[in-house]
Amino acid sequence: MVNSDAPYTDTQNSLIYNFAEGYNSDNPPVTQANVVFEDMNNSQISALSMTTMVGEATQSQVQLVNTGNAPATLGELSGLQLPLGASFDDPQCASSALQPNQACTLDLNLNSNKQAQVGSGSQTLIDTVANNQSGDPSLTINYSVQAAPQPHVVFENSQNQVITSLDTSTTPSASQDYLVKLVNTGEAPAALSNLSALQLPLAAAFSNAQCLQAPLAANESCSVTITLNPNRDAQVSSGSQTLTDVVADNQGGDPILSINYSIQDAASCTDPNASSYPAYDSGITYQAGVKVSYKHFIWRTKWYADKGMAPGQGSNQSGGSPWELVKPADMLFDWSANVVYQAGTRQCITVSSTRLVNMSMARLQKSGHQSSRNPLPGITCGLI
Structure with a gap:
């Protein structure tokens, strides 16, 4: 038997065969890296x-x-x-x-x-x-x-609609709040910053201070309260301002909202329905419950009104004026030289046949000038 684990020697042919390695001395193995x-x-x-x-x-x-x-x-x-x-x-x-x-x-x-x-x-x-x-x-x-995921923060209204502008309005001395949202519609968190400063009468602030303390995750939102708050002496006016929040790497750039505002005088110098009623006649004694038109307003008798007792004037034996205005509470009276007006009081005046709202800048004694302040620009309450 040949031991396969040891080299076998063929003395006649001088060959050495290694069974374990599978080669003989005439055909040695190739040694090479691979x-x-x-x-x-x-x-x-x-x-x-x-x-x-x-x-x-x-x-x-x-x-x-x-x-x-x-x-x-x-x-x-x-x-x-x-x-x-x-x-x-x-x-x-x-x-x-x-x-x-x-x-x-x-x-x-x-x-x-x-x-x-x-x-x-x-x-x-x-x-x-x-x-x-x-x-x-x-x-x-x-x-x-x-491309790396980016945040995409936009302004939305309460109906979840993307908006780039907002119309606001109020009346003098009345504050009005509007609620909008900054929504991250992107795929990466967004770091919100302080809202850009608005000038009076507008202001804006996050409804929750945490909006600035942690990134706004994808599909999350932060509410923003926009306030239109004119002061008591505010001019009736309109304008537009831009609200911006700087968001790093925001897709499409920083979200911007254009805010259009209007301060409209709620007071009225005329009642558009006054022409539907008969004009007051000083020669008539009016019974209770009668409606007439007088100086652009509708008046109704609470009880009988004597001849010559015009709406808003005097009293009869029943005590007090027999007339009452059928009007909203903010309807104004005509300026009168017989009335003492405090500062900020508004009255109706007539300028070039146009009914306008006038406001006293300081306390006026009787027989004061009705031009105590230039009529507020653009407040046309109706034509005489």
């Missing part, structure tokens, strides 16, 4: 895909494995440019021999800065290995840089 790329699951690979977002980095690992039967001397890694890079996980891999069946791990980096362009490409990583059986090992890296 370095290849493998993934971390020990599967040989020739290509790899990597993906990241703009402004972010990602890393993958592969192996250089010596599948040959001789040591291998690894060379410098080459072939990659930004945004790709590669390095040995253990720096000693580049300075010592890689023995058969040993591996060196490589770190592959795809690093995209904020200025990087969205796009894709392909590069080949090479390591020069002297006398490598299959040539220098190479790995094709296909990479993709995708």
Whole structure:
């Protein structure tokens, strides 16, 4: 019997055959390194895909494995440019021999800065290995840089509709609040900032202070209260202001809301329905419950009114004026030289046949001038 674990010698032919290694002295084995790329699951690979977002980095690992039967001397890694890079996980891999069946791990980096362009490409990583059986090992890296998720903060109304403008109105001395929302319709959290300052009579503020304390997550909202609050001496006027919130990296730019405001005098110098009633006649004694028109208003008798007792004047034996106005509470009376007006009191005056609201700037004694203040601009209450 031939021991298969020991070399067999044929003395006649001078041959040595090693059964365990499978060679003889006339055909010795080839000793050569064979370095290849493998993934971390020990599967040989020739290509790899990597993906990241703009402004972010990602890393993958592969192996250089010596599948040959001789040591291998690894060379410098080459072939990659930004945004790709590669390095040995253990720096000693580049300075010592890689023995058969040993591996060196490589770190592959795809690093995209904020200025990087969205796009894709392909590069080949090479390591020069002297006398490598299959040539220098190479790995094709296909990479993709995708747009990073962004917040998209917009203004919405209470009906969840995106708005870029808001119409507001009120009357002098009356404050009016309007509620809108800043909504993040994007895919990334948004850091809200302080709302831009508005000038009187407008103001805006977050309804909840926590809106500034934590990022606004995707599909979440923060309420904003917009206040139109003219002071007591406010002119009847209109205008427009812009409300902005600076949101970093917001898709489409910072959210902007144009606020149109109007301060309208609620007082009226005429009743549009007055013409539907007969005009007051000083020659008639009126019984209770009769309606007449007088100085552009509708008046009704509470009880009988003597001849010559015009609406708003005097009293009869029943006590007090027999007339009452059929009107809203904010209807104004005509200016009269027989009345003492306090500052801020409003009256109706006639300028060029146009009924206007007038307001006293200071206390006026009887027989004061009705031009105590220029009539408020544009407050036409009707034509005589």
